Amino acid sequence: MPGWGFWMFLLVSLATLAMAIRFAVRPTERTLAVLRPMCAAATFATVASFCLGLVNGLIGLSYHLARAADTAAVFPLWRTIVTGVAEALMGLVLGSTLLTISWLLVAVGLRRQA
Numbered sequence: 001m002p003g004w005g006f007w008m009f010l011l012v013s014l015a016t017l018a019m020a021i022r023f024a025v026r027p028t029e030r031t032l033a034v035l036r037p038m039c040a041a042a043t044f045a046t047v048a049s050f051c052l053g054l055v056n057g058l059i060g061l062s063y064h065l066a067r068a069a070d071t072a073a074v075f076p077l078w079r080t081i082v083t084g085v086a087e088a089l090m091g092l093v094l095g096s097t098l099l100t101i102s103w104l105l106v107a108v109g110l111r112r113q114a
Helices: 004-025 029-067 077-113
Strands: none
Touching: 004 029, 004 077, 029 077
């Protein structure tokens, strides 16, 4: 289950996407002026979600390493490391995808505005 940081990132990114759809349908300078800082906020939320995912994975790894009785038991934890990094990257990929779609919609709106 994703943590609060992921849900905050998703909320900001989806709000940005909704504003981009609005701009593509009815392009106005005011909407574009609001959309630019929203895209910046979505970018920062995406990076923060990635960092939070890495931190959570490393905390879980350190917890398991502290509980390991011998070094031979540590080897299977590489699967935990890879899984944690993969889950952290998921937010980065999703955020980048939503921002790409948002800016493509902005391009459509700018084309309609001209």
